[in-house]
Amino acid sequence: MSEKTAPAKAATRAALGDSLVELLHEGVDVVAVDADLSGSTTMAKLGSVAPERLINVGIAEQNMIDVAAGLSLAGKVAFTGSFAVFGTGRVYDQIRNTVCYANLNVKISPTHAGISVGPDGGSHQMIEDIALMRVLPNMRVLVPADYASARQALRLAAFTPGPVYVRLGRAALPQIYDEQQRFALGNALLLRPGTDVTLIACGAEVAEALTAAELLLQHDVHAEVIDAFSIKPLDASTILQSVARTGAVVSCEEHSVIGGLGSAIAELLAENPGLAKRPLARVGVQDRFGTSGNTPELFAEYRLDGEAIAQAALSVV
Amino acid sequence: MAFDEQAVRLRACRIRKSIIEMIGAAGSGHPGGSLSAADILATLYFGDVLRYDADRPDWPDRDRFILSKGHAAPVLYATLAEMGLIPHDELLTLRRLGSRLQGHPDSRKLPGVEVSTGSLGQGLSIAAGLALGLGSAEAGAAAGGFVPAEAGAGLGEAASGTPVAPQPPTVYVLLGDGELQEGQVWEAAMFAAHRRLNNLVAIIDNNGLQIDGRLEEVVGLGSIEAKFKAFNWQVLQADGHDIAALKAAFTSTAKLQAGPVVIIAKTVKGKGVNFMEGQCGWHGKAPSVEQCAQALSGLADGDE
Numbered sequence: 092m093s094e095k096t097a098p099a100k101a102a103t104r105a106a107l108g109d110s111l112v113e114l115l116h117e118g119v120d121v122v123a124v125d126a127d128l129s130g131s132t133t134m135a136k137l138g139s140v141a142p143e144r145l146i147n148v149g150i151a152e153q154n155m156i157d158v159a160a161g162l163s164l165a166g167k168v169a170f171t172g173s174f175a176v177f178g179t180g181r182v183y184d185q186i187r188n189t190v191c192y193a194n195l196n197v198k199i200s201p202t203h204a205g206i207s208v209g210p211d212g213g214s215h216q217m218i219e220d221i222a223l224m225r226v227l228p229n230m231r232v233l234v235p236a237d238y239a240s241a242r243q244a245l246r247l248a249a250f251t252p253g254p255v256y257v258r259l260g261r262a263a264l265p266q267i268y269d270e271q272q273r274f275a276l277g278n279a280l281l282l283r284p285g286t287d288v289t290l291i292a293c294g295a296e297v298a299e300a301l302t303a304a305e306l307l308l309q310h311d312v313h314a315e316v317i318d319a320f321s322i323k324p325l326d327a328s329t330i331l332q333s334v335a336r337t338g339a340v341v342s343c344e345e346h347s348v349i350g351g352l353g354s355a356i357a358e359l360l361a362e363n364p365g366l367a368k369r370p371l372a373r374v375g376v377q378d379r380f381g382t383s384g385n386t387p388e389l390f391a392e393y394r395l396d397g398e399a400i401a402q403a404a405l406s407v408v
Numbered sequence: 409m410a411f412d413e414q415a416v417r418l419r420a421c422r423i424r425k426s427i428i429e430m431i432g433a434a435g436s437g438h439p440g441g442s443l444s445a446a447d448i449l450a451t452l453y454f455g456d457v458l459r460y461d462a463d464r465p466d467w468p469d470r471d472r473f474i475l476s477k478g479h480a481a482p483v484l485y486a487t488l489a490e491m492g493l494i495p496h497d498e499l500l501t502l503r504r505l506g507s508r509l510q511g512h513p514d515s516r517k518l519p520g521v522e523v524s525t526g527s528l529g530q531g532l533s534i535a536a537g538l539a540l541g542l543g544s545a546e547a548g549a550a551a552g553g554f555v556p557a558e559a560g561a562g563l564g565e566a567a568s569g570t571p572v573a574p575q576p577p578t579v580y581v582l583l584g585d586g587e588l589q590e591g592q593v594w595e596a597a598m599f600a601a602h603r604r605l606n607n608l609v610a611i612i613d614n615n616g617l618q619i620d621g622r623l624e625e626v627v628g629l630g631s632i633e634a635k636f637k638a639f640n641w642q643v644l645q646a647d648g649h650d651i652a653a654l655k656a657a658f659t660s661t662a663k664l665q666a667g668p669v670v671i672i673a674k675t676v677k678g679k680g681v682n683f684m685e686g687q688c689g690w691h692g693k694a695p696s697v698e699q700c701a702q703a704l705s706g707l708a709d710g711d712e
Contacts, residue, residue: 124537146540151595154533158599161537161579164472164523169537185592188527189534193515195523 100263103294104202106241107259108136111170113242114249115141121249124159125172126152131261132172132202152177156185156197163196168249171197175204175217175258183223190254191227198248199224199256205345206381206389207262207295216381221293222350224256225323231276232323234258234344234352236297237267240320243274251276258294260345262386265298267318279326281333285315288404289333292343293319293352296374299390300343302397303404310401312408325355331363339407340371343400348375370407374400411456416651419490420450424680425707426486426499432700434503437511440690441584442483444615444648444675449473449487451654452580459577462491465519471577472522472538476531477584477613478512479692485509488520529590532610535581536600536668539608543576578607578661586618589627594639597668601640604667609658610641612670613648615677617688636670648673682706 114121115137124146129135138145146162148155152173159169171178178201179186190197206216224232231251235241241259248255267282274280282297283304292300297318304314315333319325334340340360342353353373360366376393390396423446431437452458452473459471475484482502488494494509501507508517512526523534587593600608612632620626629635636643642664646657654673661669677691678684681703684695695703 122541148595148599151592151599153529153592154536154595154599157530157533157592157596158537158540160523161534161539162541164534164538165541167541184527185530185533189524189530193524 099266101238101266102261102263103235103238103241103259104133104261106235106238106245107170107200107202108133110242110245111137112140114168114246115144119249120167121170122146122162122167123170123172124148124155124162126150126155126177128173131174134170134172152181153185156182157189159197160185160189160193160195169197170200173201174215175201175220176215177201179220179223179256180217186254187227191229194229194253196252197254199254200245200248200259202259203261204258205260205295206376206393207260207345207386209262209386209389210383212383213380218345218347218376218381219350220256220258221322221344221346221352222354225350225355227254229254230323231255231321232258233320234293234322235320236292236294236318237264239266239268239270239272240274243272244320247274247276260295262295264295267297274320277321277324277326279329280318280320281315281329282318283314283316285313285337287312287314287337288339288341288408289315289317289330289337290341290343290400290404291317291319291330291352291356293322295345296343296395299395299397300400303400306397306401307404310405312404314404319352322352322355325359327359330356330359331366334360334366334369338369339404340369341374341400341403341407342371343374343395345395346375348373348377351375372403372407374403411655413651413655416450416455419454420447420651421680421707423450423483423486423490425704426489426496427482428681428695428700428703428707430482430485430499430502431694432697433500435694436503437482437694438479438692439482439681439684439695440617440677440688441477441613441615442480443679443681443684444677445477445480445483445582445613446680447649447651448582448611448613448654448673449483451651451658453487453491455651455655455658457655457658458580462493465493469577472535472579474522474531474535474579474581475513475525476535476581477528477587478525481509481511481513484513484521488518491520493520494518528584528587529592531581531583532593532596532600535579535608535610536596536603536605539579539600539605540603542579542607576607578609580609580611582611582613585612585614585616585629585632586623588612588629588632597636597639597641600668606665606667608668609661610668610670612672613675614672615675617677617686617691619688619691621688632672640667642666642669644669644671646671646673648675649679680707
């Protein structure tokens, strides 16, 4: 981020409780189903204004997903909680065979995704969730980059019938968007125009990609930065047009390089004649687990920070 | 529809014939656990237990039935055909490309299927969430359940025209006994009792067999009754092939308002087809043409 904006920092998870309360006040028949983490996920905020709408199933994540499925069958708009490692991985079969197979109106909205969880370590740092959710038929995948976009992602989830995954994190992130910014399924956002390389980022990596774009100016490289907020459906036209213009791509995600945003972009480019040979570098977690540390340390250790993105960009221009 | 034991018995016999015909035509499927549940579904659907409108399978105030043991799909399809929701001829499309009758029930394809099932252990959780969402009168006040906005519309009138308190729909869910080995079942059992969901009725098709052998040899459950009692459920027992006993159990559940109820229905796997009865080899195997004929002639005898 450039210094002059002095952004307010907030975690994307904070948007969950705020959005649920907002949706309730708008008359949406919303419920939150959590598994003993309602303070951490911020779902407790909904419970504080409407106790009957926060359904805490205890430490029983499988039950959490299917209770939400049952509530959706009764007409509720059901959001599920827990941490992303449990709320997607442990309950994969419930999400696959009940929520997605039956195409139910259940929103998978756990928090604490990615390695930015920090000190809790690798067991709690979910870096495979985008891959797991992206591969499921009927599932949509949204990865917001800041608090404001998380609010919009959760609204989109609420008003889009069927399963939606919204990836939320624990760490406070710099503000990228103002409240007026609008988002849509299948729409990427062009945050910074450039001519030499396209940096396509999601989530916490959007701010890092903007930092990288500043760093790259020192090398006379003008980077275009795109926020791939909607990973499924992916905004193919925005991405392809940008890559056709700049001729090089770096994907940036706080996730494994296998199966996530980088893979989605690689698949897209490979299937488009003329663009398949554009150089692509994938910034992400390189097929390893996370580890304990604070978030900035981990972003440096795992080569996810702005400097690492800039270096990756220099390798492809 | 008043309860007529003999009429229900005839329905069960026809359901069994359909099960054999459809699995025989498909060349694959699960006859054992479908046959063991035939009397349970016949009593639920045709014994004046389940509240539904065959012309309006999406009627909001209907009671719900979830087949958690989704591999017994043929018994559900045969029952829906008896209701008139599926043409009888369509049963013979089971498991074929393009058929609404998928190998395991698919709610996106077939009206009357409340939710897709097939991965064991999930139905009780879904049923609990559905019961909570539909509104369990007692649970609503006690544990924060929902009171449905228009529950019982059109039903809240007694014959005399006197309004009575609306009764939220009841959710019935059928589980296999082998399915009780899935840990999630007990997550759901704990939750349903904690929430005092008194519009939730689970039925256990207790045939004692699973794919690899007798339950007690694979991983013994011990006492199903003691387990559910320990989880604060109200437990009823019934002979799962005695229509009158099943009807009596279902009638009793309406009076048990303290929370969820489970009916442990003692059954015989493959019931009604003599060479399949008690044989775990018939869990997931289709009968040959000759075996179908033999089974159907045996069932015709039982029709009398």
